[in-house]
Amino acid sequence: MGAVARCPARWPGRMGGWAEGTALFLPHPPLPACSPAGIPLPMAKQLPYSTVREIFERFHAAEPEPKGELEHTNAFTLVVAVALSAQATDAGVNKATRALFKVADTPEKMLELGEEGLTEYIKTIGLYRNKAKNVIKLSRILVEEYGGEVPSSRKALQSLPGVGRKTANVVLNMWWGHPAQAVDTHIFRVANRTGIAPGKDVDAVERAIEDNIPAEYQRHAHHWLILHGRYTCVARKPKCPACLIRDLCAYEDKTA
Template identity: 75%
Template structure:
């Protein structure tokens, strides 16, 4: 775990991320806040590409909790059986739809606590929805962010909550809306777990990671 970087270095890092990609976007396809919520929940232990492939037809016929309930668990399974843990995920999708209808009038709530009450929704999923749909500077820490946060010293921490707190505490406020997306994309395509592409990295000179690749 690298030591926490200082304020000026972190600001320079995010200035470079911003210059490279001024308006980063998540890679999960969705048409409204409900389909975003379902897509993020389905993405656990699955790739965004795989989820997009599975939901392309699903969201055409079930883009509201009511329509998802009408489709039923077996109907959901038929659409998502190409992704990991599909049976459990289908069960949660139906349970989530039922709770949204029963407890929230069919609307997706916009508080973290309320979102985390939904089956299959944890803190990361809730934060993604809050950030991407309601523009709240919530930080959805995944394995990419946890890895580069500790590798670079941007936001070191021993667990996802500690990394999330480090982001909130140390990354300048004017970068926090897009912070987690910049780091996810950087971790997914450049600062990979194996063989990071350090030669193509825009923050290579600021990164203390010792095992840099050529």
């Protein structure tokens, strides 16, 4: 059989980050990329810088100020919403948090609500009991160690229960305006399929985005890519005829 290579599986973890494992063993050479779910994906060659620039010029022209779809009112509610969104849809999280944030939009109020009270609001979300524990724990840490404020550094954010690198990057990007890249399954697919920022795992894609996308587009790159993957460059039968970057995309199996 000869040498074997691992295709690292990385999937949304229960703690809001990405868990690691081994999804597949295959003869060398390895498949070019594995999705966050550990599924092998085709990986296009890196597009030229000039092409990537034109892609983001088009994204910017179509939507100059893209917004995330998780509803929040402050940094704390954003942290909670993102932590709850692991293995859940934004729509499902929003449905639960609309009522929750009316009664608990600060860590102090969340502690008053308590774990059992919190579960009543989020029980429609997957893994809600574990997520409730983490939200209460992180609320207590924010009150005791940060004066009830959400820290603005990645290291401090990642020290909170239920907050991994991806969650921290979302908060840094959406609330603090940092050009942080949170690579989810949509971004991973779009980056590899189009050739915008190919990489074998989410860390490689994050680095490729930082290395290959022009600086002036870094702040909103996360939202442009995730929205493109959610509504146009979907997993099955991408909507290539309606794609505004169809002529620039490196994907070989475009739909008609």
